[in-house]
Amino acid sequence: MSIEPILQIKDLKVSFQSGKKFLPAVDGINFDLREGEILGIVGESGSGKSVTSLAAMGLIPSPPGRIEEGEIIFDGKNLKDLPEKEWRKIRGNQISMIFQEPMTSLNPLFTIGNQLVEAIRLHTTVSKANAKKQSIELLKLVGIPRAEGILKEYPHQLSGGMRQRVMIAMAMACHPRVLIADEPTTALDVTIQAQILALMKDLNQKTNTSIILITHDLGVVAEICERIIVMYAGQVVEQGDVRTILKNPQHPYTKGLLKSVPNLKSKKERLYSIPGTVPTPGSVPKGCRFAARCTEVFEKCQNETPDLYKLENEGHEVRCFLHTLKGRRDEHAGVTS
Amino acid sequence: MLTYTVRRIFSLIPVLIGMTLVVFAIIHAIPGNPAQVILGQRATKESVAELTKQLGLNQPWYIQYFDYIKALLHGDLGISLRTRVPINEEIWPYLTATIELTLVAIIIAVIIGVNAGIISAWFSKSWFDYAAMVFALIGVSMPIFWLGLMGQWVFSIELGWLPTTGRENVRDPVTAVTNIYLLDTLLQGRFDQFTVVLKHLILPSAALATIPMAIIARMTRATMLEVMKSDYIRTARAKGLRMFWVVYKHSLKNAIIPVLTVIGLQTGLLLGGAILTETIFGWPGIGRYLYDAIGYRDYPVIQSGILIIAAIFVFINLVVDLLYVFIDPRIKYTK
Numbered sequence: 221m222s223i224e225p226i227l228q229i230k231d232l233k234v235s236f237q238s239g240k241k242f243l244p245a246v247d248g249i250n251f252d253l254r255e256g257e258i259l260g261i262v263g264e265s266g267s268g269k270s271v272t273s274l275a276a277m278g279l280i281p282s283p284p285g286r287i288e289e290g291e292i293i294f295d296g297k298n299l300k301d302l303p304e305k306e307w308r309k310i311r312g313n314q315i316s317m318i319f320q321e322p323m324t325s326l327n328p329l330f331t332i333g334n335q336l337v338e339a340i341r342l343h344t345t346v347s348k349a350n351a352k353k354q355s356i357e358l359l360k361l362v363g364i365p366r367a368e369g370i371l372k373e374y375p376h377q378l379s380g381g382m383r384q385r386v387m388i389a390m391a392m393a394c395h396p397r398v399l400i401a402d403e404p405t406t407a408l409d410v411t412i413q414a415q416i417l418a419l420m421k422d423l424n425q426k427t428n429t430s431i432i433l434i435t436h437d438l439g440v441v442a443e444i445c446e447r448i449i450v451m452y453a454g455q456v457v458e459q460g461d462v463r464t465i466l467k468n469p470q471h472p473y474t475k476g477l478l479k480s481v482p483n484l485k486s487k488k489e490r491l492y493s494i495p496g497t498v499p500t501p502g503s504v505p506k507g508c509r510f511a512a513r514c515t516e517v518f519e520k521c522q523n524e525t526p527d528l529y530k531l532e533n534e535g536h537e538v539r540c541f542l543h544t545l546k547g548r549r550d551e552h553a554g555v556t557s
Numbered sequence: 558m559l560t561y562t563v564r565r566i567f568s569l570i571p572v573l574i575g576m577t578l579v580v581f582a583i584i585h586a587i588p589g590n591p592a593q594v595i596l597g598q599r600a601t602k603e604s605v606a607e608l609t610k611q612l613g614l615n616q617p618w619y620i621q622y623f624d625y626i627k628a629l630l631h632g633d634l635g636i637s638l639r640t641r642v643p644i645n646e647e648i649w650p651y652l653t654a655t656i657e658l659t660l661v662a663i664i665i666a667v668i669i670g671v672n673a674g675i676i677s678a679w680f681s682k683s684w685f686d687y688a689a690m691v692f693a694l695i696g697v698s699m700p701i702f703w704l705g706l707m708g709q710w711v712f713s714i715e716l717g718w719l720p721t722t723g724r725e726n727v728r729d730p731v732t733a734v735t736n737i738y739l740l741d742t743l744l745q746g747r748f749d750q751f752t753v754v755l756k757h758l759i760l761p762s763a764a765l766a767t768i769p770m771a772i773i774a775r776m777t778r779a780t781m782l783e784v785m786k787s788d789y790i791r792t793a794r795a796k797g798l799r800m801f802w803v804v805y806k807h808s809l810k811n812a813i814i815p816v817l818t819v820i821g822l823q824t825g826l827l828l829g830g831a832i833l834t835e836t837i838f839g840w841p842g843i844g845r846y847l848y849d850a851i852g853y854r855d856y857p858v859i860q861s862g863i864l865i866i867a868a869i870f871v872f873i874n875l876v877v878d879l880l881y882v883f884i885d886p887r888i889k890y891t892k
Contacts, residue, residue, distance in 0.1 A: 311795055319795075
């Protein structure tokens with residue numbers, strides 16, 4: 221596995237028009253996706269995860285949305301101002317995406333075969349018969365038995381798990397280098413969830429496709445991701461490799477998220493939840509965006525905006541003043557001794 | 558699919574019977590004795606009574622009704638009281654003239670209406686959207702007779718491009734085979750006549766198409782807007798599909814069912830409701846035929862005319878219903 225980033229998001233800012241104002245939904249985020257890795261993006265609804273992923277697909281609905289600034293660098297090329305025609309060559313081909321709702325993400329009026337063949341033939345010049353063969357291969361790859369039969373069926377004849385497998389097959393049709401999965405398991409029941417995650421992990425290993433897994437479920441992240449980005453109100457608040465963050469979370473928000481994961485041992489207690497809600501775009505408070513809900517808030521948080529600070533472990537970064545406090549204390553200790 | 562079709566066709570039988578009953582009842586509720594009308598005001602009571610008996614009008618209504626049904630089942634629509642010609646012979650040219658006009662009108666309405674609706678939804682809130690919807694609003698509220706007269710004034714009288722009335726050049730009449738003149742002239746290789754017939758069709762069909770076009774455009778826009786928000790449209794775009802195909806393949810097929818319903822209903826309405834247009838443009842269609850028959854209290858003609866229009870209406874809706882199944886595979890399995 222190389223360390224080369226295949227996809228880089230730099231200072232990305234995406235706004236949506238509301239009335240006459242443009243409100244930022246994603247506010248200057250940065251991250252790298254390395255070749256062959258599985259990166260988790262975690263955060264509550266409204267934290268900007270989906271908008272980020274749509275931006276990486278060039279699918280921000282415009283109007284009302286627009287990318288204000290930043291770069292989306294894929295394979296060394298900035299995609300931000302790419303014309304629609306060029307985007308089409310990348311979408312579904314180099315970068316593809318699967319969505320949260322398998323029940324409604326397939327067109328109900330076309331057969332599975334039609335939709336798969338369409339995806340294949342969009343980016344390659346194979347014959348219909350050949351594309352059909354490839355479709356069968358793809359369906360087998362995602363673990364669908366009796367693949368030939370399913371080609372003639374319509375989405376309503378399949379279960380949710382099967383549909384999500386078909387979606388994954390479709391996304392993998394042109395052997396993309398990046399697969400963005402926007403909450404792929406949220407709408408599925410637990411056993412199916414595990415199967416789909418295993419499938420994605422498996423595909424990642426077999427094809428070396430890099431995966432961005434967007435989720436609000438830290439359990440899912442722990443299972444298959446190598447690195448995590450925690451987003452809050454349109455910003456990255458913490459990032460690092462999965463073990464470091466799960467064992468030693470630095471941002472109070474990450475800690476809160478971890479505490480609100482159900483735990484078999486503590487089932488008598490009421491499950492923790494972070495008080496309050498994510499501020500909506502446009503109502504973002506001064507200072508740290510999480511201050512109003514933070515359990516460890518102090519004065520500085522209300523007035524100043526924290527940067528993303530690097531921590532000792534490589535790649536671990538956190539957007540919190542607590543860290544600078546600790547650092548300064550250590551510095552002081554150093555000076556006096 | 559076949560069983561579904563057969564079942565749907567059988568389900569039409571009670572509808573058709575109901576139709577004959579209603580038509581029969583309405584006609585007989587109208588005051589006035591047809592025998593009196595035929596013979597004129599100065600006819601003697603005896604001759605009126607004689608003719609009444611001859612026509613079977615002295616029988617109780619249910620006997621008249623059963624005689625009527627019996628004849629209908631033999632394909633006999635009766636004889637026109639006025640012209641004494643069997644109705645099935647007489648009505649055909651009128652009916653086909655109307656069918657030709659209606660078909661051309663509905664094709665215009667569908668092509669322009671559906672596309673205007675699609676483009677309005679695709680580029681919603683654009684100048685095209687606003688303009689199309691304003692035109693659609695004007696179109697729905699436009700009185701056809703006024704539009705027809707204006708059309709005649711501008712294109713026939715002022716510009717002299719199009720004929721004012723009729724179906725053909727009376728000095729060079731079309732040899733009717735199917736009586737759909739566009740088809741007849743083409744089959745006979747008379748392209749000169751084809752052009753003439755087409756010119757005669759333009760104004761009346763445009764006038765007739767206005768309202769359905771507006772309704773279809775608005776309906777298409779509304780359903781397309783709804784469909785284009787759905788997840789599978791996002792999926793189609795994420796595949797890298799051109800917007801044109803996203804719209805015309807993935808969205809349109811999902812949006813078309815309610816539009817088809819409207820198209821079916823509008824076609825039916827045009828068939829029976831073209832009287833105004835037919836009158837203004839001197840179109841020898843069924844609307845005018847019926848209108849004349851009503852003036853003469855020509856019961857058999859009125860009954861047959863209404864019955865045929867109603868039957869076509871029912872048939873069109875049957876076709877629309879069958880098309881649903883063809884378009885949406887989910888419908889087949891619900892029954």
